[in-house]
Amino acid sequence: MMSTAAALSRIRPDVRAMHAYAVQDAAGMVKLDAMENPHGLPPELRAALGERLGALALNRYPGECVNDLKRALAAHADLPAGWGLMLGNGSDELISLLAMACNVPGAAVLAPVPGFVMYAVSAQLQGLKFVGxxxxxxxELDEAAMLAAIAAHRPAITYLAYPNNPTANLWDEGAMARIIDAVGRQGGLAVLDEAYQPFASRSWIDAIRRDPARHGHVLLMRTLSKFGLAGVRIGYLMGPQTLVNELDKLRPPYNVSVLNCECALFALGYQEVFVAQAADICRQRAIVLAALGAWPRVKVWPSEANMVLVRVPDAAKAFAGMRARGVLVKNVSTMHPLLANCLRLTVGTPDENAQMLAALAASL
Structure with a gap:
């Protein structure tokens, strides 16, 4: 009989050396650690959604509803002419599929750091080199360093998060354009991750529409998580139809459940509700930024997302103090040297933000 130790030896050593993605226990806490929309569905919409979901044929695999959702998302995003769209079980699955599609000997994935951790994780799991x-x-983007790295490594995929996580900023448009052009010249894919688009003042999709020929190597990712449906797990990728057709071959059949699909279709039918929620979050973000900007012991950066990055004298102490006071945020101080003593604060409701600011003040 094979022992557990022997069976473990069959698992790749680099996988065994990894740490699983950690989700913090938020029971009983003001949860401001994961950039979720703090607003739930209005009561009348909850009842309507429950009735709609209750009528679904759960004994059947997802069918035409998936195509309905793709059409609805294409209309929601105003999909550029000649582009296609594919669905993912959140953006995480799309990032994994991209790495799988580009997994050829010597291929690399490149991204600015600090950034979204799943770019590097997906590259590692597929055996691709990751260049941060x-x-x-x-x-801000170090344009010279980015251009040099693109020339040196000729990455198959270059990720540009717009806005970036955890720094919450939109990068200089000129630098973005020159980097995207450089990726195109060496035959790579430029993947623009617009997860936080509902809270940003601009989107790269406008540049794509103005000059589609310049963006034939560009893919644009978005998600409904920040729209207000983090629990529904719907990500979508847009790009030139020929590229999307190839990537879609890797998508597992039925990767989006009929429940998730119908929830997303329902929400897209009430877009004005979620637009109003995003506007409220942006108003609350301005209040939080103004409050933190007046504190002498805290450095705060501008934000174009539903999060705020701050540097405090001692991030570990402040994080623990806030947690002890019932407020959960994200301590990002160990993610990268540039983030030393930084906390990432999700923007919540007025009451949640007041509790967060009070807990942070008491924990400094």
């Missing part, structure tokens, strides 16, 4: 290029101390 440090941002500047103010979390």
């Amino acid at each position: 290029v440090d941002l500047t101390p103010d979390f």
Whole structure:
């Protein structure tokens, strides 16, 4: 009989050396650690959604509803002419599929760091080299370093999060354009991750529409998580139809459940509700930024997302103090040297933000 130790030896050593993605226990806490929309569905919509979901044929695999959702998302995003759209079980699955599609000997994935951790994780799991290029101390793109890394490594995929996580900023448009052009010249894919688009003042999709020929190698990812449906797990990728057709071959059949699909279709039928929620979050973000900007012991950066990055004298102490006071945020101080003593604060409701600010003040 094979022992557990022997069976473990069959698992790749790099996988065994990894840490699982940690989700913090938020029971009984003001949960401001995961950039979720703090607003739930209005009561009347909850009842309507429950009735709609109750009528579904759960004994059947997802069918035409998936195509209905793709059409609805294409209309919601105003899909550029000649582009296609594919669905993912959240953006995480799309990132994994991209790495799988580009997994050829010697291929690399490149991204600015600090950034979304799943770019590097997906590359590692597929055996791709990951190249991280440090941002500047103010979390702007280091254009010269990015261009040099693209020339040196010729990455199959270059990720540009717009806005970035956890720094919450939109990068300089000129630098973005020159980096995207450089990726195209060496035959790579430029993947623009617009997860936080509902809270940003601009989107790269406008540049794509103005000059589609310049963006034939560009893919644009978005998600309904920040729209207000984090629990529904719907990500979508848009790009030139020929590229999307190839990537869609890797998508598992029925990767989006009929429940998730119908929830998303329902929400897209009430877009005005979620637009109003995003506007409220942006108003609350301004209040939080103004409050933190007046504190002498805290450095705060501008935000174009539903999160705020702050640097405090001692991030571990502040995080523990806030948690002890019932407020859960994200301590990102160990993710990258540029994030030393930084906390990432999700923007919540007025009451949640007041509790967060009070807990942070008491924990400094």
